Amino acid sequence: MAPTQYKLIFRVPPSHLEVCKQAVFAAGAGAYPGGMYDECCFEVLGMDQFRPTDKSTPFIGKPGQLERVAEYRVETLCVGEDVMRNSVKALRKVHPYEQIVIEVVQLVDIEGSDFY
Template sequence: MASVLARYKLVYRVPTAALEVTKAAIFAAGAGRYPGAGNYTEVCFAVLGTGQFRPGDAANPHIGKVGELEHVEEARVETLCVGEDVARKAVAALKKAHPYEEVAYEVYKLEDF
């Protein structure tokens, strides 16, 4: 009996100008591949919204100024990572490709049913 790798959902937010760069990075790390006969790759869902933040005194913001509230058009991206190693590699690639010093992301382990 073959072992089944755990599945994880990677969710992150990124300014729209860096959307394609970050997607390319996570896909190169193995994210967005669905197992099965269809052999789908580079699969994700992205939705646009407005993010906000106020950089603190010690921040070095990519966008905005220290102490000032900033609003930015961002994309929320969701994709599948099959296997913990793929999830870890995708997060590492995301952190390198993302322009923010503090990358907003979450990783969820998906339950089998």
């Protein structure tokens, strides 16, 4: 039985894009089954909006002030639950934000299904 596959998605400021990608790649993310490709990801630059409260210590911005900043959204594959969990741990160690946007989506193999 093939290991479960996950899509790891996170947002990161441009200043920390490469260090975050390298951390998750070192944990095994971005490698496709069969060993033919590694360090694979999709990234797109977009705008994020947030307002830090007085309870925060923001990396960017000031408490009470609405911020709009450029961030990358990065998507990469994690083959196996251990790779996914280790990649999230590695990302948390190097990401500059105190509240990180991280999504993990379990992928479903539809080969042989009735989907077109």
